[in-house]
Amino acid sequence: MNTLIWVEHDNASVKDATLAVVTAAAKLGSVTALVAGSGCDGAATAAAQIEGVSKVLKADDAAYANALAENVAPLVAGLMANYDAFLTPSTTTGKNIAPRVAALLDVMQVSDILSVEGPKTFTRPIYAGNAIATVESSDAKLVITVRGTAFAKANATGGSAPVEAVAGAGDSGTSSFVGSEIAKSERPELTSAKIIVSGGRALKDADTFQQVIIPLADKLGAGVGASRAAVDAGYVPNDYQVGQTGKIVAPEVYIAIGISGAIQHLAGMKDSKTIIAINKDEDAPIFQVADIGLVGDLFTLVPELTGKL
Amino acid sequence: MKALVCVKRVIDYNVKPRVKADGTGVDLANVKMSMNPFDEIAVEEAIRLKEKGVVTEIIAVSVGPQKAQETLRTALAMGADRAILVLNDDDVEPLAVAKIIKAIADEEQPGLIITGKQAIDDDSNQVGQMVAALLGRPQGTFANEITVEGDSVVVKREIDGGLETVKLALPAIVTTDLRLNEPRYASLPNIMKAKNKPMAQKTPADYGVDTTPRLKTLKVGEPPVRVAGIKVADVDALVAKLKEMGVVS
Numbered sequence: 001m002n003t004l005i006w007v008e009h010d011n012a013s014v015k016d017a018t019l020a021v022v023t024a025a026a027k028l029g030s031v032t033a034l035v036a037g038s039g040c041d042g043a044a045t046a047a048a049q050i051e052g053v054s055k056v057l058k059a060d061d062a063a064y065a066n067a068l069a070e071n072v073a074p075l076v077a078g079l080m081a082n083y084d085a086f087l088t089p090s091t092t093t094g095k096n097i098a099p100r101v102a103a104l105l106d107v108m109q110v111s112d113i114l115s116v117e118g119p120k121t122f123t124r125p126i127y128a129g130n131a132i133a134t135v136e137s138s139d140a141k142l143v144i145t146v147r148g149t150a151f152a153k154a155n156a157t158g159g160s161a162p163v164e165a166v167a168g169a170g171d172s173g174t175s176s177f178v179g180s181e182i183a184k185s186e187r188p189e190l191t192s193a194k195i196i197v198s199g200g201r202a203l204k205d206a207d208t209f210q211q212v213i214i215p216l217a218d219k220l221g222a223g224v225g226a227s228r229a230a231v232d233a234g235y236v237p238n239d240y241q242v243g244q245t246g247k248i249v250a251p252e253v254y255i256a257i258g259i260s261g262a263i264q265h266l267a268g269m270k271d272s273k274t275i276i277a278i279n280k281d282e283d284a285p286i287f288q289v290a291d292i293g294l295v296g297d298l299f300t301l302v303p304e305l306t307g308k309l
Numbered sequence: 310m311k312a313l314v315c316v317k318r319v320i321d322y323n324v325k326p327r328v329k330a331d332g333t334g335v336d337l338a339n340v341k342m343s344m345n346p347f348d349e350i351a352v353e354e355a356i357r358l359k360e361k362g363v364v365t366e367i368i369a370v371s372v373g374p375q376k377a378q379e380t381l382r383t384a385l386a387m388g389a390d391r392a393i394l395v396l397n398d399d400d401v402e403p404l405a406v407a408k409i410i411k412a413i414a415d416e417e418q419p420g421l422i423i424t425g426k427q428a429i430d431d432d433s434n435q436v437g438q439m440v441a442a443l444l445g446r447p448q449g450t451f452a453n454e455i456t457v458e459g460d461s462v463v464v465k466r467e468i469d470g471g472l473e474t475v476k477l478a479l480p481a482i483v484t485t486d487l488r489l490n491e492p493r494y495a496s497l498p499n500i501m502k503a504k505n506k507p508m509a510q511k512t513p514a515d516y517g518v519d520t521t522p523r524l525k526t527l528k529v530g531e532p533p534v535r536v537a538g539i540k541v542a543d544v545d546a547l548v549a550k551l552k553e554m555g556v557v558s
Contacts, residue, residue: 099438108523
């Protein structure tokens with residue numbers, strides 16, 4: 001089977017989410033990586049070095065600069081004449097583009113796969129991860145989004161694939177990029193952090209969140225996450241949100257502080273290797289999934305913990 | 310312009326789903342069902358655009374069983390003007406739903422189609438993008454803010470690193486994210502009034518759409534169960550555990 005994968009990049013380098021997609025695609029067959037962007041030579045070079053990638057297609061055009069689905073989907077759908085499967089990471093970019101490609105090809109997408117069970121059989125979570133469905137596609141071509149935390153990352157170096165330039169139809173003329181506000185952070189990115197310290201509604205306000213959660217995260221070199229309640233209350237920006245509708249994470253250690261553990265939140269973190277919960281309510285659902293629980297007032301326990309590390 | 314909002318009847322978001330013992334699916338018998346939370350946000354946004362004078366008429370559409378008319382009545386009680394129920398007892402996949410929505414859009418010619426970013430039952434996150442592809446129109450997915458400016462709509466989108474703003478030529482498709490708005494509750498008088506609002510009943514065949522599933526569900530199982538953990542008495546014990554795990558030295 002020939003697979004085409006979407007490379008998520010910032011023009012200069014390839015983002016980590018892509019490496020898990022290479023692993024998933026390699027289970028299906030040979031892997032060709034598509035790098036679409038504007039001035040994306042650096043990313044194409046980096047993609048060529050990923051172990052397991054046999055060819056890189058580079059579509060360098062101003063129309064692909066911000067990965068607008070209206071421009072990118074026809075490019076991918078055109079290339080799919082030569083491929084049997086198209087895979088993207090389950091990032092916001094992947095989720096934006098892949099279904100548009102699937103509809104253009106008249107196939108059903110398989111969203112957010114957890115494993116490859118056969119050439120057309122996959123597992124995927126449904127109902128906020130409360131059930132795992134095994135599905136088999138009957139479509140001639142596959143369009144798949146891949147849950148990054150469910151597959152090992154391919155080595156970013158060791159490969160030497162040839163890079164070939166391709167052209168698409170360019171700008172569809174129906175959409176344009178206006179601007180972006182990217183939250184600045186020196187911390188490890190949430191989806192790739194080894195340790196995550198996450199805060200919930202109990203943190204009271206933005207200042208308290210900063211004072212309680214951040215020092216502990218700094219001590220541990222951890223990424224910082226939050227529950228939906230903390231985001232909605234304005235304690236932190238919404239890209240901190242872990243859960244069914246936010247980011248799905250699976251770090252080595254997830255420390256949930258003042259988070260009750262609603263099913264929507266658990267959907268985003270229950271595959272973490274070790275879960276630690278600090279909560280004053282000993283009946284909070286989070287303790288049902290936590291490996292280590294500490295019952296008590298977070299406002300005294302967390303500073304004490306930070307001090308003793 | 311008209312706005313088309315797509316709503317789905319799903320298991321209530323507070324209910325913990327139970328997997329059937331025979332592995333055929335999730336048990337939905339006697340389980341509380343509600344409008345998909347993201348679709349409530351879609352309905353609310355359409356109503357707000359109508360209140361601003363941007364939208365003239367709101368049509369709510371649902372594809373599902375007879376009981377999905379309750380979901381449509383909820384949309385009508387919130388403020389939608391009329392509803393279309395496309396009756397199909399079996400689950401309909403996003404691709405087929407998108408084809409039905411496309412056919413309705415061809416008939417109704419809405420300026421905006423608003424739908425939730427994903428349904429909380431199948432977690433697919435596909436319909437809006439697929440409708441946009443089938444219509445050949447632009448898409449503003451995961452919307453955090455929507456502003457109609459003349460013949461285009463400016464959509465602020467929630468993306469992984471923060472927010473992104475795109476400008477789309479109308480007609481366009483927008484899918485809602487959680488923070489777009491706070492949906493209103495339907496008042497009792499409005500619930501009563503909604504009973505008299507028109508609801509057309511159709512079938513996928515009326516729109517020439519084949520709903521045969523492309524994906525065959527072989528099995529639905531429980532997710533791996535986590536082994537029960539321990540509770541530690543104090544911070545010192547937690548620190549000791551962290552050291553044992555090698556998280557801190």
